[in-house]
Amino acid sequence: MVGRRGFLATLVVSALGLARRAWTQGAHLLRYRPLARPVAIPLEDMQTQWRARPFVADGVTLDTAAAPNQPIRISGMVVRTGPPGENTPERFQAVCLRCPHEGCDVDYVSDPKTLPPELVAEIGHPVTEPVYVCPCHNSTFTVEEGQRLAGPAPRGLYRFRVTSVSGAAIEIGEVEEDVLLFV
Numbered sequence: 001m002v003g004r005r006g007f008l009a010t011l012v013v014s015a016l017g018l019a020r021r022a023w024t025q026g027a028h029l030l031r032y033r034p035l036a037r038p039v040a041i042p043l044e045d046m047q048t049q050w051r052a053r054p055f056v057a058d059g060v061t062l063d064t065a066a067a068p069n070q071p072i073r074i075s076g077m078v079v080r081t082g083p084p085g086e087n088t089p090e091r092f093q094a095v096c097l098r099c100p101h102e103g104c105d106v107d108y109v110s111d112p113k114t115l116p117p118e119l120v121a122e123i124g125h126p127v128t129e130p131v132y133v134c135p136c137h138n139s140t141f142t143v144e145e146g147q148r149l150a151g152p153a154p155r156g157l158y159r160f161r162v163t164s165v166s167g168a169a170i171e172i173g174e175v176e177e178d179v180l181l182f183v
Contacts, residue, residue, distance in 0.1 A: 032161050032174035035059050036071065040169040041078055043087060050130050050143070052079045052108045054097070057160065057172065062180045074098075074179060076160050077108055078170060079130070079143050087165045094160035094172050095132070095146040096179050101153040104136035108143075122150040132157060 036058040045053050054077050061070045075097040082091035097105050109115060112127035119138055120127055131149065132141040139151030146157030163173035 030159065031177040033059070033062070033177050033180055034174055035160075035172070038163065038171045038173040039076075040171055043165065043167065043169055046078070046080045046092065046170060047084055049080055049083045050110060052077050052110065052130070052143075055094075055172065057175060059175055059180055062177065065181045072180070074175060075105065076172070077132075078160075078162070078172060079108075081144055087167075089162040089165055089170075092162045092165065092170055093144060093146070094162055095141070096158035096160065096175070097132075098158070098179075099134040099136065099139055099153055100155050100158065101134065101137055101139050101151070104134050106132040106134045106139075106141065106157065109133050119150070124150070 039055050039057050041053055041055060045051070054075065057074045057076055059072050059074055061067055061072055063069065076094050077097055078092055078094040080091060081093050099106050108130065109132070110130045112129065112131060115127060115131070115133070119133070119140060122138070123140060130143045132143065132146070134151065134153065137152050139153035140149040141147060141157050142149060146159055148156045158176045158179035160172045160176070161174040162170055164171045
């Protein structure tokens with residue numbers, strides 16, 4: 001027989017599990033908006049895994065933004081996350097370089113061995129792949145999808161969508177809708 005406390009503890013753990021699952025699934029349901037014009041990155045610049053290249057994209061703020069329908073420039077970084085070979089949009093990830101905590105520009109750290117031990121301790125596990133780190137308050141994000149690993153940031157980095165890859169270029173054509181409200 002389960003007591004009242006045991007029942008409540010089970011209920012709380014179950015609710016947290018469901019909330020976590022919903023949050024994880026929701027991350028794949030991000031809404032994107034087209035950029036004012038697509039950004040083209042030469043494919044020849046992105047031939048090795050973890051190769052990163054900064055870019056600047058032009059967008060337009062949403063109708064519901066504080067300053068609606070205004071042109072904005074968004075700094076981003078595209079990284080080849082898969083090994084060379086098949087050049088598909090899934091092999092490249094692009095994120096906004098502005099930290100969602102207080103708007104500082106994040107740094108791309110290609111060698112995780114250079115991270116300070118206290119930052120790795122805050123992440124809670126060894127870091128084996130490149131990461132983004134905010135120099136203002138040490139929020140840390142994955143390169144794979146810009147997910148938050150540690151720090152005060154309330155969410156992961158805003159994302160761009162790689163819309164196509166041709167024999168000559170990687171095209172970044174969309175940005176996560178929320179960045180057009182807060183940048």
